[in-house]
Amino acid sequence: xxxxxxxxxxxxxxxxxxxxGVAHRTPVLRSRTLDRLVGAEVFVKCxxxxxxxxxxxxGAYNAASRLSPGQLAKGIAAYSSGNHAQAVALAAxxxxxxxxxxxxEDTPASKREATAGYGAEIVTYDRYTGDRxxxxxxxxxxxxxxxxxPYEHPHVIAGQGTAALELVEExxxxxxxxxxxxxxxxxAGTATAAKGLLPAVRVxxxxxxxxxxxxxxxxxGRRVSVPVPRTIADGQAADIPGELTFSINxxxxxxxxxxxxxxxxxxxxxxxxxxxLVVEPSGASALAALLAHRxxxxxxxIGVIVSGGNISAERFNEIVGG
Numbered sequence: 427x428x429x430x431x432x433x434x435x436x437x438x439x440x441x442x443x444x445x446x447g448v449a450h451r452t453p454v455l456r457s458r459t460l461d462r463l464v465g466a467e468v469f470v471k472c473x474x475x476x477x478x479x480x481x482x483x484x485g486a487y488n489a490a491s492r493l494s495p496g497q498l499a500k501g502i503a504a505y506s507s508g509n510h511a512q513a514v515a516l517a518a519x520x521x522x523x524x525x526x527x528x529x530x531e532d533t534p535a536s537k538r539e540a541t542a543g544y545g546a547e548i549v550t551y552d553r554y555t556g557d558r559x560x561x562x563x564x565x566x567x568x569x570x571x572x573x574x575x576p577y578e579h580p581h582v583i584a585g586q587g588t589a590a591l592e593l594v595e596e597x598x599x600x601x602x603x604x605x606x607x608x609x610x611x612x613x614a615g616t617a618t619a620a621k622g623l624l625p626a627v628r629v630x631x632x633x634x635x636x637x638x639x640x641x642x643x644x645x646x647g648r649r650v651s652v653p654v655p656r657t658i659a660d661g662q663a664a665d666i667p668g669e670l671t672f673s674i675n676x677x678x679x680x681x682x683x684x685x686x687x688x689x690x691x692x693x694x695x696x697x698x699x700x701x702x703l704v705v706e707p708s709g710a711s712a713l714a715a716l717l718a719h720r721x722x723x724x725x726x727x728i729g730v731i732v733s734g735g736n737i738s739a740e741r742f743n744e745i746v747g748g
Contacts, residue, residue, distance in 0.1 A: 433580050433674060435622030438587035438615060441488040445588060448520065449484050450476050452589070454596050457701050464716045467727045469600070471593045474705055474735025478512040478540070480661075481589050481612060481733050482576070486513035488585030489574045490521055498523040503571035505529070505562035507553070507660050508537030509734050510576035515544035526571060528562045534660065536738035553663070554654055577611025578668040587615025593729045594623045601725035604712040606733045607631035607640050607682065608662040610671030616731065617678035628725060631675070631682045632715040634659045634690070640667045640675065641682035658687045658745060661708030661734065683720040690714045695746045697732070704742065709734040 455470045473481040490502060498521055504514040505528035518525035525546040529538060530553035542548055551561055559575075566573040574582065589612075590603060603620045605613045610631075617629040633640055637655030643666075651666040667675070685693075690707050693714035697703040705713070712730045715721055737745075 433583045433587070433614065433618050435618060437580065437584040438591055438619045438622070441484070441581070441584040442588045442591055444491055445484055445487050445585060448487055449588070451592055452476050454593060455701060455703075459700050464728070465724050468716065469593065469597045469727070469729045470701070470713070471589055471729060471731045472703065473589055473731060473733050474703060474709055478509065478516050479734055479736040480509035480513070480709070481586055481731070482509040482513035483516060484588050485579075485582035485585030485611060485615070486510060486574060487517040487520065489579055489581035490514065490517040490523070492581055493572050497572045501526065501569070501571045503528070503562055503566040503569070503573045504576070505558040506576050507663065508533050508541070509661055509736055511541040511546070512537065512544060512736070514574055515541050515546035519545050526565060526569065528558055528565065530558075534738065534741055536741070537736055540736070577609035577614070578670050580670070583611050583615045583618070583671065583674070585615070586612045587619035589731060590616040590619040590729070591623070593731070594620060597729065599727065600624060600627055600729045601727050602628040602630055602721070603729040603731070604630045604632060604715060604721065605731045606662060606708055606711045607633045608664045608708065610640055610667045610675050612731070612733060613679060614671045614674040618674065621678055628680045629678060630721055631679055632711045632720075633682055633684055634662050634711060635684045635686045637662055637664060638682070638684055639664055640672075641684065643667050643672060644676060644679065644682060647676070659690055659707040659711055661706065662711060683715040685711055685714040685718055685720060689718040691746055693717050694742075698746065703732065704735045704737065705732050706734050706737040707745065
């Protein structure tokens with residue numbers, strides 16, 4: 427990859443070869459009830475079954491595996507609200523390296539404990555007053571660590587695109603792919619892979635209503651910042667799109683739909699009761715947009731990425747048990 431401002435289908439295919447046998451090839455599930463409610467054929471790519479419970483392991487391992495032996499010996503740094511933290515921690519362990527992760531103080535305990543369980547050192551900060559990028563960059567510089575950001579990295583984006591690559595390989599022609607959007611890495615990789623294989627496919631992102639920074643940015647034609655979102659979808663609590671991800675998404679993403687927390691709760695409940703899937707709030711947002719009929723006209727064949735399932739039993743019950 428010579429141009430760090432572009433990610434190509436070839437880069438995604440190269441990432442797929444690199445993570446093969448390390449990352450899981452996750453299942454694609456169907457539900458007749460879901461098809462009936464949406465009015466389409468829906469193919470659910472279940473990244474909640476990925477290692478660490480989310481798609482993030484794809485990009486983290488693709489990026490970490492390209493570090494030199496010397497870089498691996500010094501260690502890896504990352505900043506994340508949870509899933510990327512776990513992904514980098516596991517990737518570092520798989521590669522015989524170490525990881526230091528900057529995490530918000532209010533990260534769900536299950537994600538913090540899982541990150542520590544993979545052997546990572548955790549440094550906390552206040553997400554509403556602290557700058558995680560600045561903290562992570564300073565920490566990496568001070569300790570001589572290689573920083574792998576959650577989405578602003580071409581190898582991370584290419585790795586995330588492998589989920590869509592697998593989806594299209596398995597189910598064939600799709601009219602649309604619907605994807606949760608946080609910092610924009612998953613949808614950037616998805617759009618690169620999906621449109622590289624299916625040029626006419628609609629790529630639709632989904633954000634929580636409280637955090638519509640990517641939608642506003644695409645409409646404005648420039649990156650727009652919003653207040654740090656307060657939403658149950660903690661993995662989508664981004665306040666501004668990444669510079670690299672936005673440069674890709676403004677070219678390839680067709681539209682952004684918005685869903686509220688109640689719609690996300692309904693989607694989590696539907697996935698659990700009707701498809702027997704445990705999905706975290708951020709992972710359920712794309713499914714929520716379909717169930718809430720936020721996407722019109724309704725495409726005939728839709729791929730939807732359920733991006734993760736990292737949630738404790740207590741938190742799951744708190745959100746959907748009422």
